[in-house]
Amino acid sequence: MAEKDVIIGLEVHVQLNKLNSKLFCGCSTGYHDSPPxxxxxxxxxxxxGTLPVVNRRAVEYAIRVALALNCAIQGETLFxxxxxxxxxxxxxxxxxxxxxxxGLGGAIxxxxxxGEEKRIRITRVHMEEDPGRLVHAGTIDRAKYSMVDYNxxxxxxxxxxxxxxxxxxxxxxxFLDKLRNILEYLDVFDGNLExxxxxxxxxxLVGGERAEIKNISSHKGVEKALAxxxxxxxxxxxxxxxxxQETRHYDELRGITVTIRTKEEAHDYRYxxxxxxxxxxxxxxxxxxxxxLPELPDAKRERFVVDYDIADxxxxxxxxEIRVANFYELVAKRASPRLAAVWIADVLKGELNxxxxxxxxxxxxxxxxxxxxxxxxxxxxxxAVEVIRTILDxxxxxxxVVEAKGLARAExxxxxxxxxxxxxECAQAVADYRSGNEKAINFIVGMVMKRTRGRADPxxxxxxxxxxxxxAGGA
Amino acid sequence: MGASAEDAVAALFGKIKRSRLNAYNVxxxxxxLERARDFDRSPWSGLMAGVPIAIKSCISTxxxxxxxxxxxxxxxxxxxxxxxxxxxxxEGAIIVGKTNMDEFAMGTxxxxxxxxxxxxxxxxDRVPGGSSGGSAAAVAAGEAPAALGSDTGGSIRCPASFCGxxxxxxxxxxxSRYGLVSYxxxxxQIGPLTLTVEDAALVLDVIAGHDPRDSTSADTxxxxxxxxxxxxxxxxxxVPEEYFGEGVNPKVERSVWDxxxxxxxxxxxxxxxxxxxxxxxxxxxxxxxxxxxxxNLARFDGLRYGLRLGADQDWHTTFSDIRAAGFGPEVKRRxxxxxxxxxxxxxxxxxxxxxKVRTLIKEDFERALSVGGADLLVTPTMPFPAFKIxxxxxxxxxxxxxxxxxxxxxxxGVPAISVPxxxxxxxxxxxxxxxxxxxxxxxxxxxxxxxxxxxxxEAVPKEVV
Numbered sequence: 001m002a003e004k005d006v007i008i009g010l011e012v013h014v015q016l017n018k019l020n021s022k023l024f025c026g027c028s029t030g031y032h033d034s035p036p037x038x039x040x041x042x043x044x045x046x047x048x049g050t051l052p053v054v055n056r057r058a059v060e061y062a063i064r065v066a067l068a069l070n071c072a073i074q075g076e077t078l079f080x081x082x083x084x085x086x087x088x089x090x091x092x093x094x095x096x097x098x099x100x101x102x103g104l105g106g107a108i109x110x111x112x113x114x115g116e117e118k119r120i121r122i123t124r125v126h127m128e129e130d131p132g133r134l135v136h137a138g139t140i141d142r143a144k145y146s147m148v149d150y151n152x153x154x155x156x157x158x159x160x161x162x163x164x165x166x167x168x169x170x171x172x173x174x175f176l177d178k179l180r181n182i183l184e185y186l187d188v189f190d191g192n193l194e195x196x197x198x199x200x201x202x203x204x205l206v207g208g209e210r211a212e213i214k215n216i217s218s219h220k221g222v223e224k225a226l227a228x229x230x231x232x233x234x235x236x237x238x239x240x241x242x243x244x245q246e247t248r249h250y251d252e253l254r255g256i257t258v259t260i261r262t263k264e265e266a267h268d269y270r271y272x273x274x275x276x277x278x279x280x281x282x283x284x285x286x287x288x289x290x291x292x293l294p295e296l297p298d299a300k301r302e303r304f305v306v307d308y309d310i311a312d313x314x315x316x317x318x319x320x321e322i323r324v325a326n327f328y329e330l331v332a333k334r335a336s337p338r339l340a341a342v343w344i345a346d347v348l349k350g351e352l353n354x355x356x357x358x359x360x361x362x363x364x365x366x367x368x369x370x371x372x373x374x375x376x377x378x379x380x381x382x383x384a385v386e387v388i389r390t391i392l393d394x395x396x397x398x399x400x401v402v403e404a405k406g407l408a409r410a411e412x413x414x415x416x417x418x419x420x421x422x423x424x425e426c427a428q429a430v431a432d433y434r435s436g437n438e439k440a441i442n443f444i445v446g447m448v449m450k451r452t453r454g455r456a457d458p459x460x461x462x463x464x465x466x467x468x469x470x471x472a473g474g475a
Numbered sequence: 476m477g478a479s480a481e482d483a484v485a486a487l488f489g490k491i492k493r494s495r496l497n498a499y500n501v502x503x504x505x506x507x508l509e510r511a512r513d514f515d516r517s518p519w520s521g522l523m524a525g526v527p528i529a530i531k532s533c534i535s536t537x538x539x540x541x542x543x544x545x546x547x548x549x550x551x552x553x554x555x556x557x558x559x560x561x562x563x564x565x566e567g568a569i570i571v572g573k574t575n576m577d578e579f580a581m582g583t584x585x586x587x588x589x590x591x592x593x594x595x596x597x598x599x600d601r602v603p604g605g606s607s608g609g610s611a612a613a614v615a616a617g618e619a620p621a622a623l624g625s626d627t628g629g630s631i632r633c634p635a636s637f638c639g640x641x642x643x644x645x646x647x648x649x650x651s652r653y654g655l656v657s658y659x660x661x662x663x664q665i666g667p668l669t670l671t672v673e674d675a676a677l678v679l680d681v682i683a684g685h686d687p688r689d690s691t692s693a694d695t696x697x698x699x700x701x702x703x704x705x706x707x708x709x710x711x712x713x714v715p716e717e718y719f720g721e722g723v724n725p726k727v728e729r730s731v732w733d734x735x736x737x738x739x740x741x742x743x744x745x746x747x748x749x750x751x752x753x754x755x756x757x758x759x760x761x762x763x764x765x766x767x768x769x770x771n772l773a774r775f776d777g778l779r780y781g782l783r784l785g786a787d788q789d790w791h792t793t794f795s796d797i798r799a800a801g802f803g804p805e806v807k808r809r810x811x812x813x814x815x816x817x818x819x820x821x822x823x824x825x826x827x828x829x830x831k832v833r834t835l836i837k838e839d840f841e842r843a844l845s846v847g848g849a850d851l852l853v854t855p856t857m858p859f860p861a862f863k864i865x866x867x868x869x870x871x872x873x874x875x876x877x878x879x880x881x882x883x884x885x886x887x888g889v890p891a892i893s894v895p896x897x898x899x900x901x902x903x904x905x906x907x908x909x910x911x912x913x914x915x916x917x918x919x920x921x922x923x924x925x926x927x928x929x930x931x932x933e934a935v936p937k938e939v940v
């Protein structure tokens with residue numbers, strides 16, 4: 001629920017994991033299934049004497065994102081050093097941006113708490129390198145030792161910072177969902193990869209001090225942590241406990257946030273311009289990057305309505321995720337676009353959500369087959385839902401599932417036969433119907449379904465029974 | 476000729492091992508002899524085919540320890556070659572070993588080395604200058620025909636001056652810094668230390684040029700060796716008034732004026748110029764260098780390479796202990812001062828202000844060297860000749876002051892060479908010739924003309940075994 005006194009701003013770290021190489025060296029980004037410390041080189045390990053060289057493609061991707069978030073691209077941009085000691089940071093400084101970031105002053109639209117579209121302002125978008133990753137032997141507070149994996153070290157990150165425009169945990173989640181959608185549309189980001197997006201949330205109550213909840217990687221986690229934090233801050237205020245500005249950690253298992261450090265313990269990062277890199281005049285790059293921007297969600301939605309003649313609600317639902325939109329277009333080329341829209345937006349997406357699964361779990365080919373069977377009357381709508389559920393839960397292909405579960409719709413002859421037999425068998429019900437008790441027909445239809453073991457379409461059976469009775473009566 | 480490369484290299488190592496100078500802290504004898512034997516079997520071509528060369532200990536060499544004369548990096552062997560090393564190898568050079576230096580290049584005397592001071596071959600009680608003191612002493616004493624040094628605020632020119640040899644600090648961006656262990660990234664360059672200007676031009680031809688691994692490196696035409704013999708006829712020399720007078724040894728001053736007269740004889744003209752912001756150069760230089768150093772040296776925590784003490788404690792304790800034990804006092808002083816200068820609340824007062832001074836100094840040089848002004852500037856390299864070991868080490872400020880004529884050149888980013896121009900009480904004096912950005916050609920041809928007309932580069936120090 002939106003509450004007037006809640007103020008939330010986000011800092012989202014986005015890994016540009018669709019790049020082939022890291023931000024300042026040639027190491028490959030495809031480390032996710034590799035053993036630790038196998039995607040490293042002297043540069044990303046920060047060996048003495050090595051120098052960074054900017055991956056120009058990463059800058060292009062960053063400009064792409066900044067443009068899609070409606071930011072003003074700065075004429076000249078440069079990198080800074082952020083100095084601090086941590087074992088996952090082999091140079092003891094992170095190359096990041098500080099003054100003169102890549103993009104400033106953007107905004108995107110989300111669906112606000114009241115259901116209306118709401119504009120969330122973007123303060124800045126900047127580039128930086130990802131540190132490595134610590135692996136603790138046990139839990140973070142009890143581990144006897146930790147190990148460090150530098151595979152991730154030097155991956156290109158974008159930091160997207162919002163203004164404090166969000167008013168509820170749900171809005172924060174809506175923002176993150178929309179941001180992810182845009183990033184995937186831009187083809188710079190794969191949200192399914194581990195560590196792809198990490199979020200720091202700033203939250204305060206009006207008049208109170210701000211808490212920053214660090215490093216949550218799931219949108220749902222952010223929503224829950226913020227909800228907890230609102231309760232905690234309200235309760236502290238009620239009890240008259242003074243809030244201090246602090247950094248907190250979200251403990252996912254216990255569903256609570258805990259203090260890491262207060263403002264007094266804050267680092268002095270001693271930012272200064274990175275002397276090994278030269279300023280980049282990126283203003284000249286913008287026209288070309290802009291020309292290559294792919295179709296964004298809102299444009300795709302309009303095109304779907306026009307090209308496929310589908311309802312705007314369906315188009316909106318189908319374009320809310322690039323994978324779903326691509327899935328739909330594949331299917332719509334080989335089946336009725338309108339039928340496909342209904343079945344993907346209303347049925348498949350619901351079944352996926354229920355299972356917390358993504359569209360990658362379902363094959364467009366299978367969807368085409370199912371739609372074909374529906375159109376040709378080979379299965380009922382109920383049967384089609386059953387096929388989708390079975391494939392999601394147990395695998396298999398549509399024809400196989402229909403066969404194995406006996407979901408094939410009864411042939412018309414067989415249904416007619418069953419109708420004839422049922423009318424003969426249920427003399428009493430026939431008599432009741434004819435004497436004006438319309439409900440009596442249900443009993444006969446039930447008999448038809450029983451005889452066809454459910455494969456008849458109930459509506460169709462009803463129509464045929466009615467026809468048989470009325471026809472006979474009129475004869 | 477006639478002798479094999481192997482014999483020559485073996486003889487060189489014999490000489491190095493008999494030496495009392497402590498010019499090297501790592502010898503790569505096996506690798507060098509193996510390469511010399513390869514060369515004897517099937518000689519290769521190249522600008523430096525079969526020529527031995529000594530490398531300052533802060534330039535990364537694959538398979539050869541690169542310790543920056545610091546305890547914290549003792550035992551660290553890089554898995555890669557610096558770009559300059561790759562280029563030397565491509566042109567056939569043979570690496571003899573790594574030369575002693577002030578720890579992490581922080582010094583003017585090579586006394587801050589963890590491996591003890593290097594001695595000056597002209598007087599064993601005196602310093603060879605620094606920080607590339609090992610490279611200069613080795614070349615002066617015939618322990619290597621050429622060496623690479625690095626120059627952040629005079630670290631090539633000072634020891635070249637003190638040891639009576641040639642040392643060139645190229646324009647910032649001319650030589651790739653990839654593989655040079657950073658002290659102050661925005662100031663330093665790798666350059667040659669040699670017995671003659673011709674050798675310096677040859678080494679520069681090998682190491683200069685754009686490197687995609689160094690974003691601050693520039694593309695340049697090269698061709699230094701072939702441009703050497705053009706003489707000084709028609710060149711205008713600028714003599715900056717701020718580089719003479721108070722604090723300068725009179726014998727040094729006289730030698731430099733004699734050199735100016737000699738160049739005039741050779742066809743150059745001269746005029747007085749002014750570099751008005753010279754007096755602010757030292758302060759700006761040390762703030763910038765220490766600030767960058769505090770960040771560069773933070774990575775030495777013993778976690779991935781370098782010094783490891785006994786049993787590990789928690790992370791903070793372990794790396795603090797390693798840094799406390801691994802760095803010498805001068806390094807600690809500069810890291811602390813640099814950390815302070817970059818801290819919140821002081822950044823604007825120190826670092827930003829130093830950058831502004833740097834711009835003013837750069838403009839001084841651009842004005843003095845503008846078209847219609849001087850083509851080159853000539854000054855003393857150092858205000859005095861080599862001082863005694865231990866004489867100044869307890870007084871860091873007096874050591875910092877010694878850099879007064881060399882640091883402005885690094886702040887401006889222009890090229891400068893030091894060539895021998897006389898003696899004061901048996902100790903060499905250096906003449907500094909400064910040029911426009913990327914105009915190494917004029918610097919080298921003036922130095923060559925002067926060298927051809929004078930005997931100083933032929934003098935041989937006492938301590939040559």
